Amino acid sequence: MKRPDIYWNPILETMPLEKMRELQLVKFKRVLKWAYDRSKLYRRIYDAAGLTPEDVKTWDDVRKVPVIEKENYREAQFKEPWPYGDSLCVPVEEVTVYHQTSGTTGQPIVQPDTWQDWEWWAETWCQFLWAMGFRNTDRVFLPFGYNVFVAYWAGHYATEKLGSEVVSGALLNTEERILKMRELRATAFMATPTYVLGMADTCRKLGMDPRDLGIKKILCAGEPGASVPTTKKRMEDAWGCNVYDHIGATEMGAWGYECFYKPGGMHVNEGFFLAELLDLETGEPIEEPNKLGKIVLTAFDRLAQPCVRYDTKDVAMWSENECACGRTHRVFKGGIQGRIDHITKVKGVLFSPVTVEEAVRSMGQLGSEYELIVEKNGDVDKITLKYELAPGCEGKEREVEAELATLLRLKTNLNFIYESHPYGSLPRYQVKAKRFKDLRN
């Protein structure tokens, strides 16, 4: 075992796999009963499937529990008790905080949390902040517009709970945030990969090298970028520090993380979450490494609006390697590989937009921003990549496009149309970037 101080809770983080499975089964049965007894939504779904919590005794029984989706929440919400409706499991008076999803895929999901749930958010964040090396010696800057999205709210409270010092940059603009980070000698910050790169750009416009700010670590969320090797490298090179990824969502909690040892993917926080990987076609569980499946997730300990066997729409594969950190928490190789609703057929070929990000950000002549548009040209699909040349590379469109064409042909088996745009002209995002637009329907 490694030094015990690298773990937030060595009991759960190094628990032998068979004991962890035992614990997870106990906790699964507990949350299933909670949801069935308290939520009209879950009871309706389970009754329709002819299932009661008492029917679930083994892992095979777990697989029989219906998988729920965002749409189930949507149908149950915006009814009394307002706005949570049938998904609420506690008296509405016990709800102490409201958040909602960003609505990227439709009507936002509303998320109630009790005080205990909120403590749970902070606890699950503490586990991975600690794993990434955050300590009470850190001054953590949050360049985040605090609002209805859970995003870095949980990061804020977890940072406090961990004993680090938290500085909110909520209403400051990007330049002011950078100046405040420099003034206070912040040691870490948290942002989306897009914003991390955007801040580095702004830094340079201010005449500063981001590496001189003394940032030691950056935690990313909201987009898969920090698990895309070329994007991670861009961020680490720009800031001269370690960049860590984590994954979570409003309705699930923060369930996956990269530790200090960077295992080439993300651990699952298995003491608090069950991540099942299911075959994309058959729905059968996948235990072996290197096989893509979709993640179905259960948060074991959430009260107000539980999350039991929730279809995340995220696609991933187990890693064959154990992490050098000594944690027994399994690893999703390369993090999230894409989303089922983003993986689409273009000209009859399966296409994942993340492969384009990998290519664009592997080329030094290109800026970090790009946009990808799929549309119909008659009956034929047309895919256009809008890119920006990096400052100093103006006039190199032909050679850049030739290089891109070779790279992307290799990665996607597709031919793209290329459009060069002046540096700084494509949209910049602070939260979830929307770079992929499928206009065919």
Added chain:
Amino acid sequence: MLDKTKIREMADIIAGIKKEAENLKELGSACGIKCVEMNVVRMSAMIKMLELNITDAADVLEA
């Protein structure tokens, strides 16, 4: 893996704290002292995190 008896010892202490917190909340409510009740609500959330981290694990490790 850590010593099971130490984990059980921690779990027992957590159970004791939980019981004391519940007693305190009841007493505060009976006396109409809102601040006692609401501070215990927050305290109980933290105690629950200790249960999730320690007590649940202790039960499984002893099984």
